[in-house]
Each structure stands twice: as C-alpha cells, then as structure tokens.
Amino acid sequence: MNVSWLWCFAVDDLMRALALTIVTRGLCSTEPTRDATTLIERDLPLVARGLAWRVLLSGKGFEWILQVTGRRFEAANSRLLDTVAQLVTQYRADDHTRGDLLALSIAARDPDTGNGLTDDQICDEMVNLLLAGTETTRQRDGLAVAGRGGTPHSDTGCTPRH
Numbered sequence: 001m002n003v004s005w006l007w008c009f010a011v012d013d014l015m016r017a018l019a020l021t022i023v024t025r026g027l028c029s030t031e032p033t034r035d036a037t038t039l040i041e042r043d044l045p046l047v048a049r050g051l052a053w054r055v056l057l058s059g060k061g062f063e064w065i066l067q068v069t070g071r072r073f074e075a076a077n078s079r080l081l082d083t084v085a086q087l088v089t090q091y092r093a094d095d096h097t098r099g100d101l102l103a104l105s106i107a108a109r110d111p112d113t114g115n116g117l118t119d120d121q122i123c124d125e126m127v128n129l130l131l132a133g134t135e136t137t138r139q140r141d142g143l144a145v146a147g148r149g150g151t152p153h154s155d156t157g158c159t160p161r162h
Contacts, residue, residue, distance in 0.1 A: 016045065016134060023133035027126060028102040030094075032087060039083045040130065046076035047127070048135045084123045084130075102126065
C-alpha cells in the first residue's frame, strides 16, 4: 500500500499538545494567553525531563550531569512557575466565581485555621497537575499509537524524530 501522501508527524508532540489543552481547560476556565501557552508548551517537557533526571541520578557520582542539565531545568522551571503565577494573580484580581480547579484552590480554606493556600502553594499544585496530566497522557497515548502498528512510522516510510 502506497501511503506516501501521508504527513509524517511526531505522535508524542501531538499527544502533548492535546493533553495540555485538555488539562489546562480543566484547571482554569480562563484561556491562558498565547504567550503563556507557548511558554508552557515549551517549558513543561524540559521541566519533566529535568525532574526525571534529578530522581534517577540523585546518587553519588552523578552531580556533574545534574550541573550540566540543571541550568536549562532551572530556567524552564522558573519561567513555568512565573507563567502560572501570573495566571493565579489574574484570577485573584478578577474575583469572579468560577467552578474550575484554580478558582477552587484559591477559595479553599483550612477548616481549623481559616487560612487559604499561598500563591506559591497554588502554583506548585498547578504545575504538578500540568505535569501529571500532560506527560502521563502523552506517554500513554503515544505508546498506544505505537503499539497499534508496531511503530507509528513503519507503514509511511517516515523516519522517527529523536
């Protein structure tokens, strides 16, 4: 079967974009700006990889690898937290009642103290949820597509991107 007319694409990139859209809409009903979305799309995979390397190479003798990859991770993590912090600030300023997770996190109060979550705590939770929802979904769906046909590029003559 000649399928040379098919486009070649990276399934994992498409799955990440789809998962990010779904997760973002679940977390906040206000659509992030295009700049914020671009930053999240770019930096979230870097943060996920950086976290994985930090967990895997946390033993003695691997410090040099973490130093090399650490600068990119720290920069991406900082940009990602800043982007989410801007969204939290926007939500607090709007003072609208929404039914999404970000609004519920802002409104949540400890029943004993009456204290709410700090912006830093909310940002950390939002980044955790973005990572969990996006990367887990991307990996699962990418593996499902790859498993369906052996390799996603086997019938198309496409070569995989690395």
